[in-house]
Amino acid sequence: MTGKREVRERAAWMRGYRRVLEARDRRCPPDRLRELARDEVRPVRLWAARNPSTPTDALDFLARDADDNVRFNVLLNPHTPDSALRWLADQEDERYGSRHAPDRQRILHHPGASVELRDELVAAGFCDCPGWCARFNHSHFGSSPKLT
Structure with missing residues (x-):
């Protein structure tokens, strides 16, 4: 352009x-x-x-x-399907690495994200919820939260 x-x-x-x-x-x-x-x-x-x-x-x-x-x-x-969310997360990772992650933070909490994608993003530290995601064993993204 x-x-x-x-x-x-x-x-x-x-x-x-x-x-x-x-x-x-x-x-x-x-x-x-x-x-x-x-x-x-x-x-x-x-x-x-x-x-x-x-x-x-x-x-x-x-x-x-x-x-x-x-x-x-x-x-x-x-x-938005998980495949699109995963692609967007990968693109942001390629472009910015770990220093810039607003899309991955949104993807982590997106209703279309798979449990596997959410687990990857939580493990990579992209959740900015103060203690929320760390308190649950990532299954809280599914049907009901479970304390660990």
Whole structure:
């Protein structure tokens, strides 16, 4: 990307705006959300990532988007699959190592994260809950907490 913003004519802008409205709609059909996840207009992809009706395969695709804001909105979606969360955690690890971990902290507490992924992130020290995760034997992420 050159950093230069593309100026769109009004008709193209309005088409993009209508696609944003579609991507925000929880009643949007799954096949259409899959299409919107591949849209060239960033806000369309951003809202598709945030929509709780977006299919998990589309969320997995959006997790690999070039735009940081789109990837962040994938983390906000409670239906994001473990495969996408694991990929995002690995990407943050490759990019920053252990010195910067806000995504891994969010992933650790994400409802879509597997117990295995959570255990890895807890063991790596990415939980910032004061004593909360350490008090439980990681199964607290499943159905019920168990004190150790």
